[in-house]
Amino acid sequence: MLPPALQEAIDALGLLPGVGPRTAERYAYYLFRSDKKLATTISESLENLHERVKSCPKTFALIDASEEISPLYSDPTRDKSTILVVEEPLDIYAIEQTKSFSGVYHVLGGAVSPIDGISPDDLHIKELVERVKDDNVKEVIIATNPSVEGESTALLLQKLLGEKYPELKITRLARGLPLGVDLSYADQITLSAALAGRTEL
Amino acid sequence: MLPPALQEAIDALGLLPGVGPRTAERYAYYLFRSDKKLATTISESLENLHERVKSCPKTFALIDASEEISPLYSDPTRDKSTILVVEEPLDIYAIEQTKSFSGVYHVLGGAVSPIDGISPDDLHIKELVERVKDDNVKEVIIATNPSVEGESTALLLQKLLGEKYPELKITRLARGLPLGVDLSYADQITLSAALAGRTEL
Numbered sequence A, B: 001m002l003p004p005a006l007q008e009a010i011d012a013l014g015l016l017p018g019v020g021p022r023t024a025e026r027y028a029y030y031l032f033r034s035d036k037k038l039a040t041t042i043s044e045s046l047e048n049l050h051e052r053v054k055s056c057p058k059t060f061a062l063i064d065a066s067e068e069i070s071p072l073y074s075d076p077t078r079d080k081s082t083i084l085v086v087e088e089p090l091d092i093y094a095i096e097q098t099k100s101f102s103g104v105y106h107v108l109g110g111a112v113s114p115i116d117g118i119s120p121d122d123l124h125i126k127e128l129v130e131r132v133k134d135d136n137v138k139e140v141i142i143a144t145n146p147s148v149e150g151e152s153t154a155l156l157l158q159k160l161l162g163e164k165y166p167e168l169k170i171t172r173l174a175r176g177l178p179l180g181v182d183l184s185y186a187d188q189i190t191l192s193a194a195l196a197g198r199t200e201l
Helices: A004-013 A021-033 A036-047 A089-098 A125-134 A148-164 A188-196 B004-013 B021-033 B036-047 B089-098 B125-134 B148-164 B188-196
Strands: A053-055 A062-064 A079-086 A103-107 A139-142 A169-172 B053-055 B062-064 B079-086 B103-107 B139-142 B169-172
Touching: A004 A021, A004 B036, A004 B062, A021 A036, A021 B089, A036 B004, A036 B036, A062 B004, A079 A089, A079 A125, A089 A103, A089 B021, A103 A125, A125 A148, A139 A148, A148 A169, B004 B021, B021 B036, B079 B089, B079 B125, B089 B103, B103 B125, B125 B148, B139 B148, B148 B169
Parallel strands: A079 A103, A079 A139, A139 A169, B079 B103, B079 B139, B139 B169
Antiparallel strands: A053 A062, B053 B062
């Protein structure tokens, strides 16, 4: 019933994660009503996304296709003996924005999740184990998500790395109260963790 | 810090209505991780959106660029003496899905809203007034949204059309309880309207 081109745009936008038919309609109609330039901008930016972005072969961060290796790794001022391990590439940018970390990163590419069919072999764990040896790493900071999958991945890494490198320091991000959240709204597990990990004033 | 192509995609997707930076990140990263075909599908569908879709010069519904006039208007089985007036083109498809209307449509292109700088002159009201005469219209059904702007647009149309065509029947969609909503959750105005418009069983 809709003009075919509009229907195609609605169907295509509906393939984005979490976008239902109504939202897709709203996006498509907005693009149609707005200046043609907007649709062109989005269209062009998506056209070359795959050609112009790739994974760093060492850290698995996302890098420009023209680069050999992640600039966060090749930067000589960064301490290669400390690796912070994250699930997804965008997690790196959350950490970088804190400006509190000067080591290097390693992206696992997800977390172990039997339900989603993600086994340890699907993650870049083997590469991490090799990096620890190759780069003479002193500390691995595990920064997986505080979810069931993230926690079990953290335990797995701890076991694997701990057995192979008994000298290696393995740490993980602190659990505790996030800023601005009322104590009474914090869940039990977070509160227990905050209590167990209390720091001296 | 992100690869430029990814950052461009995030920025571009962030221009969609209601899409903040985090959602745009999620969309862009999903497109990067998914098969290249998905990004291409969306890109191509947006590329020709403006060329392949246009407004019907009579009803202002959205039509394929190859068509002269909306097929819902040119269809000889539809009753041209009954016009249903909506704010936006997509409203037509909501009504069509009910399969309860066999007249023709007229899209205003919005509702009068002094706050957003939309005056009656910005809407296709003049064209509606002419259609009533040209097509010898018997009834105009006003189906603007039940919002402040929609209601005032409805009053304006009623005044304009009523003065010019005293014989014309002007109606609007019934107000009342929507299906599946508990009586106790209905707001006062809806409930008053439902009571005032009660029908005999």
